[in-house]
Amino acid sequence: MLLRHGHVVAEGTWSPYNPDHPHILNSLSKSFTSTAIGLAIEEGKLSVDDAVISFFPEDVTEAIANNMAHLKVRHLLSMSTGHSVDTTPLLRRSDHWVKEFLSIPIEHEPGTHFLYNTGATYMLSAILTKVTGLKLLDYLEPRLFEPLGMSDITTTSCPMGIHFGGAGMNVKIEDIAKFGLLYLQKGVWEGKQILPENWVDEATKKQISNGDDANNDWAQGYGYQFWRCRHGAYRGDGAFGQYCVVLPEQDAVVAVTAGVMEMSSILDLVWTYLLPGMSNTFDLEVDLGSKLDSLAYAPPQILNTSPNISKWSGRCFDVQPNDAGVTAFSFDFSDENSDFTFRDGDGEHHIRVGNSEWIESELSLLGHHVKTAASGTWKNRNTFEMTIRLLGTPFVDTWTCDFINDAVRMSVSRNIWTVPGLSDMALLPTIVGYIKI
Template structure:
């Protein structure tokens, strides 16, 4: 979605995705957490120079006090805590993320060393909850979401119920665009100052250096949970291509959700193709643009829709070997016009609808997590059925290769983008790994 001078000038969604379904933000969540902190500071709940340990006296030990003595709220915001590595993998190993964070050694003097550290953003959420008595999204509801007409927003939490803050939020593409427009307008929405203009200025300005490569959008400086960009722009961003790009010089906002490994590719496309058009508009191209945007789609795979052997496999019950998804039994149902994959786990029976040459949508639960997916299936050969599973609202697209062999079935699942267990910037949608027979 592209906004110029406060108006939507272009938007497009590749089917089977749609603009009404909230999408996981990954680290773009951080910019919303920063906004909440700015509002709480304006309300006098805390200040940038408050010591982090001052909010958590119940955790104080001599060792923690010494380790955290110089860490302030502003250091959490600017990713300059002084840690040598992201603290999030350590937090995930604990049931008490605050205690764990406070115990991780600080190596550099806070404020002197940039390190992208999602655990720092979690601590901002924990502090907000401590000083307001409200969780992050609850606090933002009347102050940000309601004034901007944002709805259906969800997030993940830590074991103690504190909203993650650094990742885990899901919002609609239009709400990303609204958020960017609010910042572009210096915190004003429909004539009302929603967030202080000075906070917009501070949060989106360079607060610490993160490199000196003029051609690298990750080396233009970092603000308060916002990245500086080339071309005078700034952004919130999240893993695999979730973007809220604000371009003050062009009076523009670009909102993107995606599923790519190289996030720099997307930004380069913005600078190469969208930026020039904002200064050198091409006349007479609106009809072509409208036609292109209306035709966007991920074509379902097209090959064989049946196999002479389906009578062997359709309806047959398989017991599952141990697998990460927790599936205990499964079956396939192959019809003339569509198919279904039925599986059992500790929560009961679940069914995934599969289209032939089209996308069929299903909502189901796997490994205890609710999933909405668009699925299409083809036969690669008479004994190999392949399912393409697009996990809607996430960057993930899985390919399930189901080989029917010797009275059993082996299912191998590959994902379009790789993830590293324990890292913070993941939308942790489970998948089957290994095989089931």
């Protein structure tokens, strides 16, 4: 979605995705957490110079006091806590993430060393909850979401119920664009100052250096949970291509949800193709409306079928023990579409699989409630391949089912590489099943 001078000038969504579905933000969530801190500061709940340990006296030991003596809120905001590694994986060692964070050694003087540290953002959420008595999204609801008309926003939480803050939010593309427009307008929305102008300035300016490569959008400086960009722009961003890019000089906002490994490729496209179009000399001769309306991911085409379908269709396969907890599954093949059914500890789940079309389903997968769009094809007489688009996420899975006599081996690959423990959704493991006799 592209906004210019306060108006939507172009938007497009590749079918079967839907712009009305909230999408995982990953680390773009951080910019919303920063906004909440700015609002709380304006309300006098805290300041950027408050010591982090001052909010959690019940968790402070002598060792923690010595370790965290110089850590302030501003260091959490600017990713300059002094840690040598991202603390997020370490937090997951305990149910008490705050205390775990406080115990992790600080090796550099806070404020002197940039390190992208999602655990620092979690601590901002924890501090917000401590000083306001409200969880992050509950605090933002009347102050940000309602005034901007943002809805259906959800997030993940730590074991103690504190909203994660550093990732986990799900927001619609239009609401990402609204968020960027609020910042572009210096915190003003429909004539009212929703967010303090001085916070917009402080959050989006360079607070700490993160490199010196003039051609690298990850080396232009870091603000308060916002990245500086080339071309005088700034952004909130999240893994695999979730973007809210604000271009003050062009009076523009670019909002993107995506599923790519190389995040810089998206920004390069913005600078190469959209930025020149914001000049007074650019001549657009493309029927943009028709192009945007026709965006779609083509489903796999049915090129052939298998003579053995009747042998496997409708039969139940008992599954060997696996990390996903799947205990059985079955296929129901037909000319119109196919159905894949699997059973785990949460019950029975169904995925409808289109033949040369996308068919949507809703299911619980590895502890997450997701919408899917699926289509399948026979690669050869013994291999059925399902493409499963996990809507509202960056993930597209290919489930390859190899049938051999009375057994099937189902292996899953994903469009993007994910890190166990850091991704919002795990990858389904390889599963082997045998026809139940």
